[in-house]
Amino acid sequence: MIEYKQISLNFGFKTIFKNFSLGIRRGEKVVIRGTSGLGKSSLFALALGFILPQSGHVLFDRLPLNEDSVWDIRRKVAFVDQDVSIGNYKIADWFALVSGFEANRSLDFSNKTIKELLDFFELSPDTLEKGASDLSGGERQRAALLVSVLLKRDVFFLDEATSALDKNLKRKVATFFTGRADWTVLSISHDPVWLDSPSVRVFDLEATEWKQ
Amino acid sequence: METINISLPALSLVFLLLALPVILSRAYNLGVIKPLLSSVARMSVQLLLIGVFLKYLFFWNNAVLNLAWLVIMILVAVFSAIRGSAMKPGKIFLPVFASFALTTLSILFYLNFFVIRINDVFDARYLIVLGGMLLGNSLRGNIVGIDTFYRSIRKDTKKYLYVLSLGATQSEAARPYIQESVRLALKPTLASMATIGIVALPGMMTGVILGGATPEVAIKYQLMIMIAIVVSTLFSVLLTILMTSHICFTKFGTLRGDVFIN
Known part of the structure; x- marks a missing residue:
C-alpha cells in the first residue's frame, strides 16, 4: 500500500537515499531499524509529503503522492512524531484543537472515550489539565499515541514512539499496535519489544534489506 | 490663529542644544557623538528636501x-x-x-x-x-x-x-x-x-x-x-x-x- 520507488534524496551535499525502493503491504507490521542519520524519519516525511525527493516517487494505495493526493494521504496516516511537538499546549486544549479540524469533526473525542484511552495508556485523568511541557517525555509520548488512536486511522507511522516508556508499557503499546490485523504499522524503534510479535517484519535501513 | 514661525537663527539655537549631549558624551565617554551627529545630519537633509518637496506638492x-x-x-x-x-x-x-x-x-x-x-x-x-x-x-x-x-x-x-x-x-x-x-x-x-x-x-x-x-x-x-x-x-x-x-x-x-x- 505504500511504495517508495527509486527515491533519491539529498539534503544539500548529503545523500540520504540513492535509488531507494521499498514496498509495504496493507496490514503489515514493519519495524525500521538503523543508526541515526540514515534517514529513517525521512521515510515518514517523504510519505507524508513533508519533503520531496530529488527523483523517484511515493505511491500510496497505488496512487502517486502529489500536491492533490497528499492532503488525503495525511488524513489516512496516524503519525506520532519523534519529539512529540506539541509546544506549550495544555493537553485538553491540544485535543480540542485536533478535534476542531474540519477533517476530524465527525470523530469521537468524547470525555468517555478519552478517559478509556487515558486508562489504557496508564495516564492519570489530570494529565488533561497539564501543559505539554510539564509532562515527562513518556507521558507526552503516550498523549501523542492516544491522539493517534482517537483519529481512527488504520495506518500508523510511529517514530521512536515508545522510547521513553518503561518496559511494561513498551510491551503493552507494541502489542496493542501490532495486534490488529487491519492496521498497517510502520515503527521506527530500537526497542526489542517490537520484535516479539511473530508477524512483525524488520527492515534494516543500513543494509536496505529485510531482516525478519 | 497662525502658528508662530521659527526663524532660521532661532532654529540654529535648537541645534545648539546638541552641544549638551556632545559635552556629556565626552565627559562620560558615552561614544554617542558620531551616531548622534550622523543621524541628525541625515534627518536634517531628509527633512530639508521633503520640506521643499512638500511645499511644491501643496502648491500645485x-x-x-x-x-x-x-x-x-x-x-x-x-x-x-x-x-x-x-x-x-x-x-x-x-x-x-x-x-x-x-x-x-x-x-x-x-x-x-x-x-x-x-x-x-x-x-x-x-x-x-x-x-x-x-x-x-x-x-x-x-x-x-x-x-x-x-x-x-x-x-x-x-x-x-x-x-x-x-x-x-x-x-x-x-x-x-x-x-x-x-x-x-x-x-x-x-x-x-x-x-x-x-x-x-x-x-x-x-x-x-x-x-x-x-x-x-x-x-x-x-x-x-x-x-x-x-x-x-x-x-x-x-x-x-x-x-x-x-x-x-x-x-x-x-x-x-x-x-x-x-
Missing part, C-alpha cells in the same frame, strides 16, 4: 502628483517592512505592496470622503499627511506581524508538520500563528491607545493644536487617526500574510525554503 496640489507621491511612500514602507523580515524582497514584493496599497488607499479614502468630507479627496494636505501617519504608524506593527508569522512557523516546523499530519488544512495549521502575529502586531498600538493623552500628547494632536485648531478638533482628529491605525495594521497584517502565503508555501502546505534569506 495636483491629484495625480499627490497620488504618485503616496505610492512612493507606500513603496518605501513596503521595502522597510520586507527588510525587517527574513524574506527575500524579490519574492514577496508584489503581494506586500498590493496589501499595503489596498489597505492604505481604502482607509484614506474612507476618512477623506465620509469622515472629514473634503470635496477633493486627493487634497495633498489630507491625502499625504494622513497617509504618512497611517503608513508610519502601522509599519512597525506590520513588520512585527509578518516577521513573526513566518519566523515562528519556521522555528516550529516540526509542530506545524505534525499538525498537518493530524488532519489540518493549511489554513487550520497556520491559524495559531496568524493569531500570534496579529496580537503582537497590534500590541504597541493598543498599548499607546490605552495611555494616550495622559502620558503623551501624540504627534497628530500636537500638530493640529500648533496648527491653530482648538483641542476639541485636535482630539477628534486624534481619535480618527488612532482608530484608522489599528484598523489598517490589523487589515494589512492579515492581508499580507494571506497574499504572501501563496508564494511562501508549497502546494504541499510546507514552507518554501527559497523565499527566505539564508
Whole structure:
C-alpha cells in the first residue's frame, strides 16, 4: 500500500537515499531499524509529503503522492512524531484543537472515550489539565499515541514512539499496535519489544534489506 | 490663529542644544557623538528636501502628483517592512505592496470622503499627511506581524508538520500563528491607545493644536487617526500574510525554503 520507488534524496551535499525502493503491504507490521542519520524519519516525511525527493516517487494505495493526493494521504496516516511537538499546549486544549479540524469533526473525542484511552495508556485523568511541557517525555509520548488512536486511522507511522516508556508499557503499546490485523504499522524503534510479535517484519535501513 | 514661525537663527539655537549631549558624551565617554551627529545630519537633509518637496506638492496640489507621491511612500514602507523580515524582497514584493496599497488607499479614502468630507479627496494636505501617519504608524506593527508569522512557523516546523499530519488544512495549521502575529502586531498600538493623552500628547494632536485648531478638533482628529491605525495594521497584517502565503508555501502546505534569506 505504500511504495517508495527509486527515491533519491539529498539534503544539500548529503545523500540520504540513492535509488531507494521499498514496498509495504496493507496490514503489515514493519519495524525500521538503523543508526541515526540514515534517514529513517525521512521515510515518514517523504510519505507524508513533508519533503520531496530529488527523483523517484511515493505511491500510496497505488496512487502517486502529489500536491492533490497528499492532503488525503495525511488524513489516512496516524503519525506520532519523534519529539512529540506539541509546544506549550495544555493537553485538553491540544485535543480540542485536533478535534476542531474540519477533517476530524465527525470523530469521537468524547470525555468517555478519552478517559478509556487515558486508562489504557496508564495516564492519570489530570494529565488533561497539564501543559505539554510539564509532562515527562513518556507521558507526552503516550498523549501523542492516544491522539493517534482517537483519529481512527488504520495506518500508523510511529517514530521512536515508545522510547521513553518503561518496559511494561513498551510491551503493552507494541502489542496493542501490532495486534490488529487491519492496521498497517510502520515503527521506527530500537526497542526489542517490537520484535516479539511473530508477524512483525524488520527492515534494516543500513543494509536496505529485510531482516525478519 | 497662525502658528508662530521659527526663524532660521532661532532654529540654529535648537541645534545648539546638541552641544549638551556632545559635552556629556565626552565627559562620560558615552561614544554617542558620531551616531548622534550622523543621524541628525541625515534627518536634517531628509527633512530639508521633503520640506521643499512638500511645499511644491501643496502648491500645485495636483491629484495625480499627490497620488504618485503616496505610492512612493507606500513603496518605501513596503521595502522597510520586507527588510525587517527574513524574506527575500524579490519574492514577496508584489503581494506586500498590493496589501499595503489596498489597505492604505481604502482607509484614506474612507476618512477623506465620509469622515472629514473634503470635496477633493486627493487634497495633498489630507491625502499625504494622513497617509504618512497611517503608513508610519502601522509599519512597525506590520513588520512585527509578518516577521513573526513566518519566523515562528519556521522555528516550529516540526509542530506545524505534525499538525498537518493530524488532519489540518493549511489554513487550520497556520491559524495559531496568524493569531500570534496579529496580537503582537497590534500590541504597541493598543498599548499607546490605552495611555494616550495622559502620558503623551501624540504627534497628530500636537500638530493640529500648533496648527491653530482648538483641542476639541485636535482630539477628534486624534481619535480618527488612532482608530484608522489599528484598523489598517490589523487589515494589512492579515492581508499580507494571506497574499504572501501563496508564494511562501508549497502546494504541499510546507514552507518554501527559497523565499527566505539564508
